[in-house]
Amino acid sequence: MQRMIEFPTAFWVSQYTIRFAFQEEISAENSRNVRLFRTFLQQALSADLLEVVASYATVTAYVKRKVALQPLREQWYAQQASIEVSVSHTPIQIPLCYDEEFALDMQRVMDYTGLAYEQIKQLHLAKVYRVYVIGFLPGFPYLGELAEALFVPRLAKPRQRVAASSVGIGGAQTGIYPLDSPGGWNIIGKTPLKLFQMQRAQPFLLDVGDCIQFYEITKAEFRQMEVNSY
Amino acid sequence: MRPLLLVRKQGVYGSLQDQGRYGYRAYGVPTAGAMDRRSFQASHLILGHTDNETSLELFIGGFEFEALAEATYVLTGAESICLVNGLPIEMWKTFQLKKGDRLTIQRVVKGAILYLTPYGGFQAEQQLGSRSCFPLGHMGESLQKGHILYGQSVASSTKTRGLYAPYRPQFESHRVVRAFKGPHFHLFSIESQQQFIETTFQFVSGNRMGYYLKGGVLQLQQPRDILSEATQFGTIQVPKSGEPIVLMADAQTVGGYPIIATVHEDDLDQIAQMRRLDTVKFTLMEV
Numbered sequence: 093m094q095r096m097i098e099f100p101t102a103f104w105v106s107q108y109t110i111r112f113a114f115q116e117e118i119s120a121e122n123s124r125n126v127r128l129f130r131t132f133l134q135q136a137l138s139a140d141l142l143e144v145v146a147s148y149a150t151v152t153a154y155v156k157r158k159v160a161l162q163p164l165r166e167q168w169y170a171q172q173a174s175i176e177v178s179v180s181h182t183p184i185q186i187p188l189c190y191d192e193e194f195a196l197d198m199q200r201v202m203d204y205t206g207l208a209y210e211q212i213k214q215l216h217l218a219k220v221y222r223v224y225v226i227g228f229l230p231g232f233p234y235l236g237e238l239a240e241a242l243f244v245p246r247l248a249k250p251r252q253r254v255a256a257s258s259v260g261i262g263g264a265q266t267g268i269y270p271l272d273s274p275g276g277w278n279i280i281g282k283t284p285l286k287l288f289q290m291q292r293a294q295p296f297l298l299d300v301g302d303c304i305q306f307y308e309i310t311k312a313e314f315r316q317m318e319v320n321s322y
Numbered sequence: 323m324r325p326l327l328l329v330r331k332q333g334v335y336g337s338l339q340d341q342g343r344y345g346y347r348a349y350g351v352p353t354a355g356a357m358d359r360r361s362f363q364a365s366h367l368i369l370g371h372t373d374n375e376t377s378l379e380l381f382i383g384g385f386e387f388e389a390l391a392e393a394t395y396v397l398t399g400a401e402s403i404c405l406v407n408g409l410p411i412e413m414w415k416t417f418q419l420k421k422g423d424r425l426t427i428q429r430v431v432k433g434a435i436l437y438l439t440p441y442g443g444f445q446a447e448q449q450l451g452s453r454s455c456f457p458l459g460h461m462g463e464s465l466q467k468g469h470i471l472y473g474q475s476v477a478s479s480t481k482t483r484g485l486y487a488p489y490r491p492q493f494e495s496h497r498v499v500r501a502f503k504g505p506h507f508h509l510f511s512i513e514s515q516q517q518f519i520e521t522t523f524q525f526v527s528g529n530r531m532g533y534y535l536k537g538g539v540l541q542l543q544q545p546r547d548i549l550s551e552a553t554q555f556g557t558i559q560v561p562k563s564g565e566p567i568v569l570m571a572d573a574q575t576v577g578g579y580p581i582i583a584t585v586h587e588d589d590l591d592q593i594a595q596m597r598r599l600d601t602v603k604f605t606l607m608e609v
Contacts, residue, residue, distance in 0.1 A: 104609035106502050106584045109554060113505070116549060145348050145552035147576055152552035154347070225550055227576035230351040230459040234550075271460055288349075290449055290461075296349045 097125050097172055099165045100151070108142070110159070112151045118236060118264075122149050123222050127301030129168075132175050136167050146300040147225045183220050183305040184298070186268075186283050188259055189314040190216075194282035197247070201261065201278050204244045213308065215239045216280065221266060223302045231270035231288035231296045235304065238266050250276035257283050259306075270296075284309075284317035323445045325390045327471040333385035333427065335529065336465030338444050340376045343452035343461075347575045353555060354454035354461075357530065357571050357594035358435050360491050361399035365439040368396045368416065368483050375443025376453045378471065380436050382597070383429030389419035390470070394441040394479045400433025400493055400595055415484030416441075433493030433595035442475020456572055493595040496522070500589050501604045504558065504581035506548060514540040514564075518582055522603050523566065525596040530572040533596060539564030542580060550578040556585035556593070558604075568593055 100112040112133075114125050130146045133153050142154040190213050192198065201212055221235035228234075238261060246262040251274060254260070258269045260277025267277055270288035283306075287297045298304065309317065329336075339362070342355020356362035356379060366375055383402065397404055397413040404411050405426040411417050413436070419425060427436065446453035446462060455462030463469075507515065523537035540560045553559065557569040559579035568585065569577065570593075583604060585593055596602060 103505055104502070105505065106554070106556065107587050107609060109584070111505055111551070118549065143345050143347050145575060147551045148549040150549075150551040154554070225576055226348065226350045227550065227574050228350065229574075230346070231349055273458065295450065300348065 096169065097128065099168050100129060102161050105152070108155050108157075110153045110155060110161075112153070114149045114151075116149050118148050118224065120222055123224055123301055126151055128172065128175055130300070132168060132171065135175070136164060136171075183303040186285060186304050186306050187309045187313070187317060188217075188281045188283050188306040189309050189311055190281040191311045191314070193311065194258065195280045196258075197260075197278035198280055201242070201244050201280060205241060207241060212242065212280065215242050216261070216266070217306055217308060220303050220305050223298050223300050223304065224265075226296075226298065226300055229269070229271055229273050231298065233267060233287070233298045233302075233304075235266045235268075237264050240264075244278050246276040247278065250274050254279060255282070257286065259283060282314070284314050323472050323474065324476055325470050326393050326440055326444075326473040327387040327425070328390055329385075329465055329467050329469040329471070330388050330424070331384060331386035332465050332467045332469075333380060334382040336378055336380045336385060337455035337457075337530070338376050338446045338453060338462060338471075339379045339455060340453045341374045342571065343450055343454055343456070346450050347552070350575050351450060351459055352456065352572050352575055354452070354456040354530075354571050356437065358399055358437075358491075358591040360591040361435070362437050364414070364485055364490070365396050365398040365437045366443075368398070368414070368485055369394070369439060369441050369479070370483070371443060373443075375439070375474065376446055377437040377439040378444060378465070380427055380438060380465075382434060383427055385427040385465075387425045387471075389421055389423040389425065391473075392418065392420050392478065393473060394418055395425075396439055396484075397427075397436055398439070398485075398490075399436035400430040402430045402436050403428040412484075414487075414490050416479070416482050418480070430597065432495070434597040435595060440473045440475075441479045442473050442477065445472035445474045458572070491591060493592070495599070496601045496603075497592045497596075498603050498605055499592050500586035500607050501558065501583040502586065502609050503606055504583045505551070506542075506580035507582055509542050509546070509580055510560075510582060511541055511543045514538075514542075514582075519604060519606055522601045525598060525600045525602070526565075527598070528568075528570070528596070530570050532570055532573055533568040533593065535566045535568065535602070537565075540566060540582060548578055548580050550576045553577040553581070554584065556587065556590050557581055558583045558585065570594065
């Protein structure tokens with residue numbers, strides 16, 4: 093039996109923006125609710141909705157005109173059970189090469205955590221991560237939660253340029269750079285996949301609420317996959 | 323498509339902008355687009371454009387262009403000293419450039435941003451449904467010396483059109499701007515809440531991502547972290563320093579600083595046109 097998810101606290105941010113807030117915490121449950129609610133809004137508001145941004149605990153709807161909240165609340169209680177099924181939780185597999193060539197900050201992470209290279213890899217590979225937020229750059233996913241043993245502060249002085257597809261860790265999260273850009277995360281590897289490619293039918297590989305799992309590849313495999321990367 | 327202008331001096335900051343890029347904020351792509359939409363739209367109204375055409379958005383001054391072909395243009399936005407071959411021209415009214423003419427945008431007199439628009443709009447690649455430049459996302463490039471700007475249309479218009487003075491927006495050095503209470507307003511101390519509406523804030527610096535204001539140190543009742551959440555053009559966030567930042571058109575789509583207020587959509591042009599030493603007072607209203 094499914095437990096009813098409460099209608100979130102609604103707040104008009106400006107004339108055309110409504111913020112829906114769930115519990116203020118970072119949790120898989122919150123993230124599931126947020127994604128579910130986002131899907132609900134897309135269906136319920138459809139023509140009135142410009143776009144919707146989901147984060148850790150909030151769903152923000154940019155609307156074209158004022159919408160009535162009471163009917164929306166009633167609809168939410170009536171329809172949430174039927175929406176749940178459309179949300180998939182199968183982890184997306186992301187190949188990752190931890191070779192020294194790409195793992196620019198591995199030494200720093202080893203020094204900070206006191207762990208060996210291999211241990212860091214295994215801890216990083218062991219978890220299924222959830223995309224809690226996308227921001228900072230087009231397509232940059234904030235992935236949580238990292239094993240506590242891997243919590244390392246971000247670089248005191250961000251790099252001027254981090255290569256696209258680099259994988260970093262910072263605080264309780266791990267992330268993947270979609271573009272060459274400045275950045276302060278500790279770089280521990282690189283994926284041959286492109287997270288953001290304008291020409292692709294779906295330019296963005298990941299969406300808020302997606303689950304992902306890294307799997308290790310060798311440098312030779314990396315080169316091969318990079319060539320084939322769509 | 324035809325070459326219209328060669329950039330001789332790149333000025334403070336110039337970029338091609340249209341109405342903005344919508345539908346990708348969920349993927350971390352800000353809307354970008356013209357910061358002073360009123361002046362931007364006025365330029366297209368004057369030229370009789372019905373589509374989402376592209377203008378060149380220019381900050382402060384220091385720009386010079388050489389005309390590569392004959393074409394009709396209009397300049398709108400901040401009151402500025404604009405010259406063709408050294409002679410002043412009027413803004414808000416179409417003008418012609420002939421091949422070899424020099425157009426100089428010397429400097430703004432009031433406000434900060436102006437729009438240069440050719441008949442038919444500038445040409446730029448559509449990226450995610452918009453021609454707006456957003457360099458951080460590798461969508462377009464800001465204006466550089468030596469760039470050639472192309473026009474969308476090969477046709478030209480010789481009719482003189484303009485906007486009557488009473489309809490032109492005014493940008494004074496002090497403005498009162500409407501804002502709505504932010505989702506974290508109640509977390510600020512009572513004094514800071516009061517201060518926010520009583521203080522005259524001064525513009526310190528800014529760009530298309532954010533405008534930095536000073537005038538008071540706004541503080542939470544209790545220091546605490548906020549979970550990142552969606553922001554928008556007009557979000558007023560307060561970092562630990564206590565000095566507010568107004569997020570602008572190119573700002574990141576989510577932010578982790580407490581949001582004290584959000585600028586009313588219709589007053590964004592007044593914020594966008596702030597320049598050094600300009601001041602603003604916020605007045606809170608209900609949505």
